[in-house]
Amino acid sequence: MSQNNQEVNIEVFNELFGSYRQRFIRFASSYIADAAVAEDIVMESFVAAWENRRALSVASFPAYTLTAVKNRCLNHLRGQSVRMRAAEDIHSHGARMMQTRIATLQACDPEELFSEETRRLVQATLDSLPERTREIFVRSRFRGQSYKQIASEMDCTVKSVEFEVSKAMKRLRINLKDYLIVFLFLITID
Numbered sequence: 152m153s154q155n156n157q158e159v160n161i162e163v164f165n166e167l168f169g170s171y172r173q174r175f176i177r178f179a180s181s182y183i184a185d186a187a188v189a190e191d192i193v194m195e196s197f198v199a200a201w202e203n204r205r206a207l208s209v210a211s212f213p214a215y216t217l218t219a220v221k222n223r224c225l226n227h228l229r230g231q232s233v234r235m236r237a238a239e240d241i242h243s244h245g246a247r248m249m250q251t252r253i254a255t256l257q258a259c260d261p262e263e264l265f266s267e268e269t270r271r272l273v274q275a276t277l278d279s280l281p282e283r284t285r286e287i288f289v290r291s292r293f294r295g296q297s298y299k300q301i302a303s304e305m306d307c308t309v310k311s312v313e314f315e316v317s318k319a320m321k322r323l324r325i326n327l328k329d330y331l332i333v334f335l336f337l338i339t340i341d
Contacts, residue, residue: 287315
């Protein structure tokens with residue numbers, strides 16, 4: 152049997168490992184900026200080749216291992232690309248939120264926060280709510296009671312308290328859409 156068709160045993164593997172390890176690390180390092188990650192990729196690729204040694208010959212072993220290195224590098228780079236896009240999206244979202252906060256704060260008129268018209272709109276909206284919804288909302292937002300405490304005192308579930316508060320918030324958002332900043336300020340006052 153020629154050396155090219157020779158089975159990859161431990162001695163042959165050790166020779167191939169010694170011959171190609173540094174070359175493959177340099178190859179991986181040319182794509183992967185982190186030397187430790189590049190070395191890990193090469194080591195994992197050699198392990199994969201060793202595990203598949205029965206299907207490989209001495210001649211095919213290096214190409215198989217380098218293909219494994221290439222594929223692992225690609226997977227690593229694709230993963231980095233996804234993480235970078237996610238980080239950019241988060242940063243972009245954060246930047247938009249910051250611009251919204253700045254614009255909202257610039258538009259905030261403290262005199263308007265305490266205007267009679269705003270208070271009248273809030274009160275009219277609360278008065279238009281069903282009694283149970285209004286009572287739960289007032290307990291939650293104006294008295295500072297927890298959902299659990301409200302549920303216990305009103306003999307209902309926490310989920311129903313959440314639903315009623317959500318229903319009240321939706322109605323307030325609709326009725327006070329032109330006064331959103333005021334609305335947010337008023338419902339957070341203790």
